[in-house]
Amino acid sequence: MPTSNNGNVDLTISDIGIATISFYHPAQNSLPAALLSNLAQKIEQAGTNSQTKVIILKSEGDRTFCAGASFDELLQIKDKEAGAVFFAGFAKVINACRKSPKIIIARIQGKAVGGGVGLAAAADYCLATEAAAIKLSELAIGIGPFVISPAVTRKIGLPAFSQLTIRAVDFQSAQWAMQKGLYNEVYADIATLDEALDTLAQKLASYHPEALKGLKEILWEGTENWDELLNQRAAISGELVLSAFTQQALNGFLKK
Template structure:
């Protein structure tokens, strides 16, 4: 069952998405995620947001390749990659802290979403990879997010070795994950405790800390969409078209 929905209880909002193809994110899902985040940002009953996906194996497989294969113009290319720009900016601009839950692997845009969260819990199964270069494009939209969270060296290592999975402890060492657990059960127990504790603090303090954390990123309002244009242009190449066609067989 594919869905995007949010629920709120005791000041804690849970925003969850699910897609049958390894929790990939079609464009309409990205629109819905950004809309939900914008609503939660101004909801006075919400103090903290948990961003999670369904299932146990994969947090997010990134972009929906069936849609990417339909890109046949610069306009459609920019529109496709701008979906992630919308979500990343919505996370950045959300007045409430966003806590990420990575129960499994994250690929491409999924890594970018985790990097944009303010604090991330993960399991040992949460390996990460940026495969974009292997299909002739690059992680341009998510690059500023990953560079901010993990540093230029980590972004370079992930970008230029697109077939290599990095394990959860590598990601923790580089700053993507705050804490890594052996299994989902242990992680969820700690997340529950963490969220209840965080939601007990004054909302004014949480909002001001969020502002401080993101004070150097106002340029992202335009930058991420400019980078989406780069990805959209490269997606029209014969190399990329052939690679996507092979993956969709």
Template structure:
């Protein structure tokens, strides 16, 4: 089954594009501000992952971000500073929860393609994939504490992927970890010297998985993510924590200072 992607021009609101062919479902997202993720893109991305996972022709999912530059800068700061109450704050951070849950509950393996730096919520999306492949310049960091909040929503999936020690190191010391560190700790499964090699590796693995037994992969997927059955409630609770903290004077000043750099 082939499902040609729509190809809208990249506007100020960004896009999510899909293409399903030869058993591979590709879901590409992009935002002109460093591939950041405003609420509407998070909701669209979660819905698209779910929809493509239910497409009969998609036996493996590939999740890249569009264009060059950073892979993903995480939350969209303009939207963060516009949050005016706790309900709105929880709703925004729940967007990341929605994407994480869609990825780990899809019956197919999800491969993340990391072509550049990844920060904050992006690290959570990478951790929510079943296999991540990156270039050697794809450093990663959790800088939430530096702007007055914390990696609460993405924390459970990062901890499950790289362990408590690795997660706490990233959360406490909000500095960049290079791709070698990410590979050693299991955030990245494979690291390549450039984007061309990365794309070759992604395509080869996706083709191999598309020819594999879908029932076996689905059962393996359930094994990988056992223990996450109650994450709807857990991530909602974590989103409320972030949604409250983002309203504090400390956080607003910290985000303002960060944007002014």
């Protein structure tokens, strides 16, 4: 287990071309700005490496996959410009996944909250455990899942997105997430998840690279405007986070 208090992102590429991007933060794998930037860079780096055949996106630990935005960092935002820059970090990660010419498989070993759901939605295929419940808690802290909403809605549809957003304090089960299309496969535990992940990644690494690239393009048809769209959404979130409601809600969550 990594021990850095600031978190880290690592990239390794196996002999058969499986690129594994792993991120870690001690606060339930939450994502401050520096980690978001590093994650986007590693996704781009893996995608442009000629040795890469397929990408695995995962987090460390055996509990939470990703708790979303760093609340500590959200409380440090003092103007809407800084807020827009922070939330644009999520936009960069989603767009890096979208633009990558390589298929991205997400390994969701535990709960995904807020931006963590966005990461899962930005992948091309998701394997999860039964413990990988999901929640979009943004409304409960006075903001909305605006940056990640195009990616999430693209996967689960508007009715399911509405339920997930409006039920902001309620977790939906991994089975629910699979039924709605966010997860493709759900396993009883991490051991069986990893076995299935290894098998799938090895199969994909053996396929024709140009066929995989063509499939990737098809999977993301109609999203060509996301560079502009997600940055516009980041500006909305960046302004809302400055409200007294949100600042009070964030402080309340951190005191729990």
